[in-house]
Amino acid sequence: MKTIVKNVAVILILIQFATISLTYSQCAMCRATVESSSKSPKGKGKGLNNGILYLMCMPYILAAGIGYFWYRHSRKETAQKNKIDDVLKRKLN
Numbered sequence: 001m002k003t004i005v006k007n008v009a010v011i012l013i014l015i016q017f018a019t020i021s022l023t024y025s026q027c028a029m030c031r032a033t034v035e036s037s038s039k040s041p042k043g044k045g046k047g048l049n050n051g052i053l054y055l056m057c058m059p060y061i062l063a064a065g066i067g068y069f070w071y072r073h074s075r076k077e078t079a080q081k082n083k084i085d086d087v088l089k090r091k092l093n
Helices: 001-016 020-037 043-091
Strands: none
Touching: 001 020
């Protein structure tokens, strides 16, 4: 099992290094587009900035949602354990 995980990790890292030049060229193209259209207030630059904000916020929103549901689940589980403990204590006494 560990060897499968290691093999998958190595393959993913190799794929990432193989595509670095492709992603870097896209960044230069975006920068050139933004620089040329940044003079107009409703140009592509504003849309690109909104896209960057959207991409930046989504991981935090997902992490907050997962944290909330995890907290809620753990509170329910703790309440059930306490309830069971109380019932057992009453029966034993």
